[in-house]
Amino acid sequence: MNRIVLATHNAGKVREISALLQPFGLEVISAGELGLPEPEETAPDFAGNAILKAEAACHASNLPALADDSGFCVDALDGDPGIYSARWAGPEKDFSVAMKKVQECLQARGLETSQAQFVCALAVARPGLKTATFLGQVHGHTVWPPRGGHGFGYDPMFCAHGMTQTYAEIMPEEKHAVSHRAIAFHKLLEDGILTEIGS
Secondary structure, eight states, X not given: OEEEEEOOOOHHHHHHHHHHHGGGTEEEEEHHHHTOOOOOOOOSSHHHHHHHHHHHHHHHHSSOEEEEEEEEEEGGGTTOBGGGTTGGGTTTTOHHHHHHHHHHHHHHTTOSOOEEXXXXXXXXXXXXXXXXXXXXXXXXXXXXXXXXXXXXXXXXXXXXXXXXXXXXXXXXXXXXXXXXXXXXXXXXXXXXXXXHHHO
């Protein structure tokens, strides 16, 4: 099988993206497994940070690399935590702390809930070729207190429009079909890059 590097050290993202890549005959290996360092995310948006991570992993491994930069954007907080979603969880990556911070910020503005979006940018870097990017978004609203034991990150406090359960209350297979990452991934599939890598 041909190999592709997932430019992430996040176990939740590895599980979710590996499931999406499974049908393409690709051997998936994470940057964490390869011992690759995490590049500093200095871009001002999701697409820019995804490109930084994909190109760093591609350069270090000389293999095609797929990177995801995603986050939780709360309208009433002017889009925060946004590209800083992981940083709000602190060095221990404790998203219960991050979710509590979101709620405290809302309450400081006299609010209990807000419209919100999950945003995902995927970037595919291949040796000698231009990096491609794909964007996906899902709109919904915040929920407090958090609900559900599936998913990861901010999933327990997000309910997508048209749904009554949070992303952490639905089964992973259901989330894979409708998530911001799935939307970006669908655009990636339409481009044909994965077929080229797997051929």
